[in-house]
Amino acid sequence: MPLPAAAPAAAAAQPDAPAGPRRRIALHVEFSDGWLGGVNYFGNLVRAVQELPAPGVEFVVVTGRRPDERLLAGFPPVEVVRDAMVERWSAPWLRRKLHQKFTLSDPPLRRLLQRHGVDLLSHAGYLGAGSPIPTLGWVPDFQHLHLPEVFRRWDLVRRNAEIARIVRGCTRVIVSSESARGDLLRIAPEAAAKAEVLRFAGPVPAAARLVDLPTLQARYGFAGDFVFLPNQYWSHKNHLAVIRAVAALRRDGRRLTVLSTGKTADYRQPDFFAGVEAEIARLGVAEDYRVLGVLPYDDVASLLHHCRFVVNPSRFEGWSTTVEEAKAAGKPIVLSDIPVHREQAPADADFFAPQDVEQLATLMWRRWTAPAGPAGRAADGSGAPDGDAVARRRAFARTYLAIVERACSGGAP
Numbered sequence: 001m002p003l004p005a006a007a008p009a010a011a012a013a014q015p016d017a018p019a020g021p022r023r024r025i026a027l028h029v030e031f032s033d034g035w036l037g038g039v040n041y042f043g044n045l046v047r048a049v050q051e052l053p054a055p056g057v058e059f060v061v062v063t064g065r066r067p068d069e070r071l072l073a074g075f076p077p078v079e080v081v082r083d084a085m086v087e088r089w090s091a092p093w094l095r096r097k098l099h100q101k102f103t104l105s106d107p108p109l110r111r112l113l114q115r116h117g118v119d120l121l122s123h124a125g126y127l128g129a130g131s132p133i134p135t136l137g138w139v140p141d142f143q144h145l146h147l148p149e150v151f152r153r154w155d156l157v158r159r160n161a162e163i164a165r166i167v168r169g170c171t172r173v174i175v176s177s178e179s180a181r182g183d184l185l186r187i188a189p190e191a192a193a194k195a196e197v198l199r200f201a202g203p204v205p206a207a208a209r210l211v212d213l214p215t216l217q218a219r220y221g222f223a224g225d226f227v228f229l230p231n232q233y234w235s236h237k238n239h240l241a242v243i244r245a246v247a248a249l250r251r252d253g254r255r256l257t258v259l260s261t262g263k264t265a266d267y268r269q270p271d272f273f274a275g276v277e278a279e280i281a282r283l284g285v286a287e288d289y290r291v292l293g294v295l296p297y298d299d300v301a302s303l304l305h306h307c308r309f310v311v312n313p314s315r316f317e318g319w320s321t322t323v324e325e326a327k328a329a330g331k332p333i334v335l336s337d338i339p340v341h342r343e344q345a346p347a348d349a350d351f352f353a354p355q356d357v358e359q360l361a362t363l364m365w366r367r368w369t370a371p372a373g374p375a376g377r378a379a380d381g382s383g384a385p386d387g388d389a390v391a392r393r394r395a396f397a398r399t400y401l402a403i404v405e406r407a408c409s410g411g412a413p
Helices: 008-013 033-050 069-073 091-103 107-115 153-169 178-187 189-193 213-220 239-251 272-283 297-306 321-328 339-344 357-369 387-409
Strands: 023-028 057-063 079-082 120-122 135-138 172-175 195-197 227-230 258-261 289-293 309-312 333-336 349-352
Touching: 023 033, 023 387, 033 057, 033 069, 033 387, 057 107, 091 107, 120 387, 135 153, 135 387, 153 178, 172 178, 172 387, 178 189, 178 195, 178 339, 189 195, 213 297, 227 297, 227 357, 239 258, 239 272, 239 289, 239 357, 258 297, 272 289, 297 321, 309 321, 309 357, 321 333, 321 339, 321 387, 333 357, 339 349, 349 357
Parallel strands: 023 057, 023 120, 057 079, 120 135, 135 172, 172 195, 227 258, 227 309, 258 289, 309 333, 333 349
Antiparallel strands: none
16 A cells, blocks of 8 residues: 655654654543444554554543443553543533634643643644644545535534634644545645645454454354455445345355444434345345444454455445455455545455446456455464555554654644
């Protein structure tokens, strides 16, 4: 995967520890089942930085008074600050949000961070003009620009307003891809001097943590080979295309098994998953397309390791974790042909038009009937990780440190 175009050489060549004092970086993390994607993203970011020799930074996680202790226990070791002002829907949180919305400043949070010696607030909000603490705003994706039909009108207005506030109020603005950077500049060209591309790179699974295939088969009730689809059930993830492709193959007497993992609730369309279940039943593919739901991370990594290939039919992504994890495991992948998937550039991929079920079925059957390759290179029996995946992960962490340093020193992107 190529490095961010903004400054690839500098990101790769810089020392792990930036010059100057050790930076204390604050992250606001909501440890709840409703925000698993965010918890996983921040946990991965912290681990990637901590894996570098002498990174020169330390993290402070700010969270509510009653986080999910199970999720917190699975987070990397960091200093944790608990406060009601960041606890969603609490009275202090509501007062902060109202003040922040109308003044583009957040004095209570700024004072809390100052008490804890924080040098930079990352991926969360804005503290106000003249704040001594620089901020890295974060826009994970611009899905609402490409698929407005899956959002309520108020959500579209709210998203655009929040992006405008981030651009005005933050020292730098992080996006996940060059495709996302283009979207940002299309609606906020004034962000050109602030935009920073930080391409996510996932962990390389450790061989010792992988679960063997017979155990997984007994645990989840399947047999034989399978295709893996690890995407939460939001409508834009386009699971229906895979379900219909599986049905088309079955009608022709060609059978394969798809195992799907991920959360089955979409707050924007609460009835969506019920519609998915109805379509599975209508097409008679319940034996061929299995929904396993939310699984422990080690089981997800193990299913990816043991699958024949991965499929991601999504109509939109900011930066696909599925693709990065398939690359790290050395797995073939069948992908929807969208700009960010092309940008992620997996070496062993087939692309299909997101709504072309016939093309998808053809590609899936071609992969299914091809000779099986070796187990995933990232976590094979020797435990040796995939070198390219390790290099991408280090580049991810070093690029982040370079962005932090520019925000703290006032350097240009």
